[in-house]
Each structure stands twice: as structure tokens, then as C-alpha cells.
Amino acid sequence: MHPAFSVVFFTTATGAGYGLLALLGVLGGLGFIPPDFWLGLIGMGLALGLIAAGLLSSTGHLGRPERAWRAFSQWRSSWLSREGVASVLTFIPAGLFGISWVFFARTGSWVAIAGLLAAIGAVVTVCTTGMIYASLKPIAQWHSRYTLPGYLIFSAMTGSTLLNALLQGFGVGMRTVLVASLLVTLLGWGWKLATWRYNDRQEIPTNANTATGLAGGTVRSLEWPHTEENYLLKEMGFRIARKHGAKLRLITQVSAFALPVLLLAAAFVLPKPFAAVVCVLAATVQFAGMLVERWLFFAEAKHTVTLYYGR
Amino acid sequence: MTCLPAHTDKRLGLVIDLDTCVGCQACVTACKEWNTGGHMAPLTDIDPYGGNVDGVWFNRVHSYEHTTEMGGRTVNFPRSCLHCETPACVTVCPTGASYKRASDGIVLIDEDKCIGCKLCSWACPYGAREFDTDVGVMKKCTLCVDRIYNDNLAEEDRVPACVAACPTSARHFGDLGDPSSAVSQLVAERGGVDLMPEMGYHPTNKYLPPRAHTQRAASVAAPALEPVRAEGGFLGWVDRMLSN
Numbered sequence: 001m002h003p004a005f006s007v008v009f010f011t012t013a014t015g016a017g018y019g020l021l022a023l024l025g026v027l028g029g030l031g032f033i034p035p036d037f038w039l040g041l042i043g044m045g046l047a048l049g050l051i052a053a054g055l056l057s058s059t060g061h062l063g064r065p066e067r068a069w070r071a072f073s074q075w076r077s078s079w080l081s082r083e084g085v086a087s088v089l090t091f092i093p094a095g096l097f098g099i100s101w102v103f104f105a106r107t108g109s110w111v112a113i114a115g116l117l118a119a120i121g122a123v124v125t126v127c128t129t130g131m132i133y134a135s136l137k138p139i140a141q142w143h144s145r146y147t148l149p150g151y152l153i154f155s156a157m158t159g160s161t162l163l164n165a166l167l168q169g170f171g172v173g174m175r176t177v178l179v180a181s182l183l184v185t186l187l188g189w190g191w192k193l194a195t196w197r198y199n200d201r202q203e204i205p206t207n208a209n210t211a212t213g214l215a216g217g218t219v220r221s222l223e224w225p226h227t228e229e230n231y232l233l234k235e236m237g238f239r240i241a242r243k244h245g246a247k248l249r250l251i252t253q254v255s256a257f258a259l260p261v262l263l264l265a266a267a268f269v270l271p272k273p274f275a276a277v278v279c280v281l282a283a284t285v286q287f288a289g290m291l292v293e294r295w296l297f298f299a300e301a302k303h304t305v306t307l308y309y310g311r
Numbered sequence: 312m313t314c315l316p317a318h319t320d321k322r323l324g325l326v327i328d329l330d331t332c333v334g335c336q337a338c339v340t341a342c343k344e345w346n347t348g349g350h351m352a353p354l355t356d357i358d359p360y361g362g363n364v365d366g367v368w369f370n371r372v373h374s375y376e377h378t379t380e381m382g383g384r385t386v387n388f389p390r391s392c393l394h395c396e397t398p399a400c401v402t403v404c405p406t407g408a409s410y411k412r413a414s415d416g417i418v419l420i421d422e423d424k425c426i427g428c429k430l431c432s433w434a435c436p437y438g439a440r441e442f443d444t445d446v447g448v449m450k451k452c453t454l455c456v457d458r459i460y461n462d463n464l465a466e467e468d469r470v471p472a473c474v475a476a477c478p479t480s481a482r483h484f485g486d487l488g489d490p491s492s493a494v495s496q497l498v499a500e501r502g503g504v505d506l507m508p509e510m511g512y513h514p515t516n517k518y519l520p521p522r523a524h525t526q527r528a529a530s531v532a533a534p535a536l537e538p539v540r541a542e543g544g545f546l547g548w549v550d551r552m553l554s555n
Contacts, residue, residue: 001433063427063447070406070424074313080430081405137399137510138436205509206436208375212388213329213504213518217379225339225371225390228364232438235429304507305438308373308390 003298006060017050018122019159029115031107040102083128090121165283189257221310236303256289316413322488324515332481334387341476369452392439392452393514400431
């Protein structure tokens with residue numbers, strides 16, 4: 001599949017934004033993170049900013065963005081429509097929570113409920129994003145049980161690393177958040193390795209024989225219907241060289257998982273200002289690494305239409 | 312609504328005979344010609360006379376070499392929308408632009424509602440939908456809805472343009488939901504198949520596989536010539552003299 005930057009950035013940014021929003025909503029609303037104007041403003045600003053930037057970026061993928069409002073109508077059948085509805089609805093409790101927590105330093109009672117609802121909305125929205133991909137049968141690498149948990153884990157991972165960087169940056173670092181972000185990053189690493197392993201060994205029942213209805217033997221593409229690449233090949237026939245794929249997987253592992261783990265571990269032993277620096281660095285490197293991971297998620301996915309072209 | 316109809320009155324579709332298709336591309340050009348002025352018009356061409364030709368086509372004919380233990384053969388393979396019974400291209404549509412008609416099962420796009428998110432083309436395993444980069448919306452085969460119900464055409468012309476154009480009658484149009492229809496009987500008789508049945512989209516269009524190889528193939532070489540008998544007598548003498 002063609003890795004369009006608008007969609008790569010969209011899924012990565014909203015994943016991190018909703019992860020951070022969910023954590024702020026729960027921990028802030030219940031008072032575990034004491035209300036602080038600048039911490040709250042930057043934290044909520046970062047979460048909602050990432051979400052809004054991601055959603056805006058996704059409209060860049062549209063042929064007719066001025067009609068995007070129509071996408072809220074088909075929530076009964078379409079995961080993309082559900083994602084649109086869930087993302088907009090989440091802004092309501094998130095806004096209420098943000099205003100009262102940041103500007104009025106309130107916690108508990110209805111602020112906690114608003115925070116909790118924002119967290120639920122965030123989780124639901126990430127689920128709908130994951131399901132857009134997981135529900136597509138023609139792409140075997142996406143239509144697997146690894147896709148939805150992957151989206152949730154990576155959202156929690158980038159969200160918690162961001163929250164940790166924020167808390168450390170304001171000198172109110174919490175050991176539990178540091179430990180959690182380290183553990184979720186390790187979990188994300190394991191999940192990505194398991195996903196790649198599964199995809200590489202997957203036996204896909206669809207082949208050139210079933211695609212053409214010609215049973216038995218071999219079916220070899222002799223001639224394409226057209227001389228140049230068409231929409232189908234540009235959009236779904238994207239191929240990545242095997243050697244580049246291996247390198248990009250290594251870059252993903254180093255930047256999204258290994259380096260953040262080392263930096264977060266270093267935060268345990270380093271004195272305060274340096275701990276904050278490495279935590280911010282960990283979150284930044286991980287976000288960049290996740291962009292590579294998401295690029296690969298698209299580039300390594302093979303659509304069944306490529307079978308008609310002998311690819 | 313992009314929810315699918317529980318039942319369609321008819322299941323209009325095509326039956327494509329891979330045995331008789333000669334890959335002449337007549338259906339491709341007839342489709343383009345009709346539809347660039349039809350229901351989903353225009354079928355935009357980008358840089359048609361340049362080096363990077365691109366454009367929207369509803370019907371594309373591939374050629375394959377199918378090799379089995381019985382031998383190899385070339386199979387020409389027209390590929391277009393199969394008007395599936397459970398088309399995921401419709402249910403994934405976030406705007407309601409894609410729909411399947413309850414009356415005849417034809418899958419269509421309302422171009423005025425399409426936002427061009429391209430998700431339907433990802434959901435189609437057959438590559439039936441093509442994006443028009445010029446107009447910014449998705450396009451697909453309409454089964455020539457503007458021909459098959461068109462009272463302005465003579466009755467025999469009320470078939471999709473690809474069917475009307477086929478010089479070898481490799482394309483047939485009819486109601487595949489009616490077991491007594493000519494197309495249904497043809498499918499039953501020739502063992503018509505679904506493409507990618509494992510996907511579970513239940514395509515309406517059927518493909519008739521090429522007929523089995525037979526032993527009564529036409530002999531290619533003429534019988535060997537008799538050896539020329541050496542002539543004797545006067546003519547033999549003349550032959551020998553002239554050969555020297």
C-alpha cells in the first residue's frame with residue numbers, strides 16, 4: 001500500500017495525542033497529577049494539538065475535503081465514519097475537563113467524570129482507527145488479530161512517554177509513570193516483533209489462481225492491460241525493496257523502542273535536570289520512530305489487486 | 312445508508328467466458344466510449360498523449376499464461392466490478408456515497424456525496440474502483456444503468472456496452488438471481504466460478520473457465536512429400552543433361 005504521508009502522520013499523531021489525553025484525563029481528574037496551570041496548558045495543548053493536527057492532516061488525503069462533514073453519517077456500517085464521530089464526541093468531555101482542570105485547578109467529582117469520559121472517548125477513537133485497517137480483508141497484513149491491539153499499545157506507549165517527558169520537564173516526575181512508559185515501550189517492541197514474525201510466516205489463501213478463477217497449475221501475468229502505472233498500482237501496488245525493508249525495521253526498532261528504553265532507564269539514575277532532558281529526548285525519538293513504523297505498516301502491506309499484475 | 316440491502320429483487324451481472332475471450336480490447340474501448348459520457352462521466356484521462364498516460368477505466372483486460380500438467384495456454388482475462396452480494400466497498404464508505412441497489416443489486420457511487428477518501432478502493436479485492444484525480448471522487452462500473460433501462464435504445468441494445476461490443480460473445484448479461492435465466496443456465500452448464508471466493512464477498516459476476524484440452528486438435532504439419540522417383544528414358548536423359 002502506498003504510504004501517504006498525510007495518513008502516516010495522522011495515525012501516529014492522533015495515536016500519541018489520544019494516549020496522552022487518556023492518561024491526563026484519568027490521572028489529572030482523579031488528582032494524581034496535581035493541577036498546575038502551565039503543566040496542564042502544555043499537556044492538554046499537546047494532546048489536543050496532536051489530535052487536531054492529525055485529523056486535519058487526514059483531510060489532506062481526501063479528494064474533496066470540503067465534503068468531509070458527510071463522513072459523520074454512516075457510523076452504522078463504516079469504521080471510518082465511527083472514527084469521525086468518536087473523535088469529535090471526545091472533544092466535548094476533553095474540553096470540559098481541560099478547562100476546569102487547567103484554568104480552575106479543579107479535580108474530583110464531575111471533573112474526574114469528564115476526564116474519565118475523555119479517556120474512554122480516546123480509547124474508543126483509537127479502536128476505530130485500528131478497525132479501519134483490521135477490517136480490510138484484501139490486505140492480509142492488516143486483517144489480522146495483531147492490528148487492533150497494536151494501535152492501542154502504540155497509543156498508550158507514545159502517550160505515556162509524552163506524559164513522562166512532560167512531568168519530568170516540570171520537575172514533578174512520577175516514578176510510576178516513568179516505570180509504566182518503560183514497560184509499555186518494551187511491550188510495544190515485543191508486539192511489533194511478534195507482528196512482523198506473524199506477517200512474514202503468514203500463509204495467504206488468495207493467490208493468482210483464485211484471483212483469476214483458473215484452477216491448478218501456475219498463472220503467470222503475460223501482459224498488463226496498460227503500459228503505464230494506473231491508480232491501482234500507484235495506490236495499492238507500492239513495493240518496498242527487501243533490503244530497504246530490513247533496514248527500516250532496524251531503524252524502527254532502534255528509534256521507537258531500543259533508544260527510548262535506554263533513555264528512560266537512564267532517567268532512573270541521572271540527576272533531575274538531566275533526567276528531564278533524556279525523558280524529553282525519549283519521547284521525541286520515539287515519535288520519529290513511530291512515523292517510520294507507520295510508514296512501514298503501509299509499505300509492507302500487500303493488497304490482493306497486485307496479484308492481477310503478477311506482483 | 313451504506314448498510315447493505317437484506318435482499319435484492321434481481322441480481323444483475325455479467326458472465327465472462329474465458330474460453331472464447333480473444334483479448335481484443337473491444338469491450339474496454341466500448342466501455343470507455345459509452346461511460347465517458349454516461350452516468351459516471353467523465354472518465355478522465357491524464358496526459359493521454361504524453362509519457363505518463365493515466366486515466367479512469369471501468370474494464371481492463373489482462374493476459375495470463377496458465378500452465379498445468381495438460382500444457383500451457385494464454386488466457387485473456389477481463390476485469391471489472393463484480394457487483395458483489397456483500398461488497399465491503401459499500402459498507403466501509405463513511406458518507407453514504409457508495410450503495411447497492413435493492414432493486415437489481417447494482418453497486419453504484421453517488422458522485423455528489425463522495426469525499427474521495429479512497430477507502431472503498433482499499434476494501435475491494437478485485438481493483439474494480441478507480442480514483443479520478445481530476446474530479447477528486449471514486450469511479451466504478453455502473454453495469455451501464457443508463458443503457459440497460461434506456462427506453463430510447465432498441466431493445467437488443469439494452470445491454471452493457473461491453474456486452475454489445477464483444478465480437479466473440481464472450482460476455483453475457485442477465486439476472487444471476489433467477490436460476491432459469493440464460494446466464495444462470497450457462498453458469499450451471501459450464502461450471503462458472505467466483506473470483507477469490509475465500510474473501511467472502513459473494514461476487515455476482517461469474518467467470519466460465521476455459522474448456523478442457525481435447526485430443527482432437529487440428530494437425531499443424533502437412534503430410535511429408537513422397538520422394539521423387541528417378542525418371543528413366545528420354546525425359547530422364549534430358550533431366551540428367553540439364554542437371555549437369
